[in-house]
Amino acid sequence: xxxxxxxxxxxxxxxxxxxxxxxxxxxxxxxxxxxxxxxxxxxxxxxxxxxxxxxxxxxxxxxxxxxxxxxxxxxxxxxxxxxxxxxxxxx
Numbered sequence: 001x002x003x004x005x006x007x008x009x010x011x012x013x014x015x016x017x018x019x020x021x022x023x024x025x026x027x028x029x030x031x032x033x034x035x036x037x038x039x040x041x042x043x044x045x046x047x048x049x050x051x052x053x054x055x056x057x058x059x060x061x062x063x064x065x066x067x068x069x070x071x072x073x074x075x076x077x078x079x080x081x082x083x084x085x086x087x088x089x090x091x
Contacts, residue, residue, distance in 0.1 A: 017059055017067060025070045029053050040065050 029052050032038070037046040040062060047055070047062070055063035076082050 017064070021067065021071075022056055022059070025056050025067050026053050028070060029056065029066070040069070 029049055032049045032052075034049050037048060038052060039046050052062070052066055056066050057063065
């Protein structure tokens with residue numbers, strides 16, 4: 001039976017996000033290329049790296065979504081899901 005993937009889901013829209021978690025996400029965002037644009041979904045809005053960092057700092061809707069994406073990615077990495085996907089796609 002496949003293990004269910006956990007995602008970061010705040011209990012309320014105003015649930016506090018730890019400063020350590022925000023700093024981790026911001027540090028990862030700082031590694032992105034400044035020339036690239038990023039989109040968080042189907043709304044078509046694009047963001048620069050600096051805009052994403054600002055949204056994470058504010059903990060607004062976009063910032064919380066970025067944190068959720070990063071936490072989901074890091075959990076998948078920790079659980080070996082990404083490695084498993086790479087290995088099966090190379091067969």
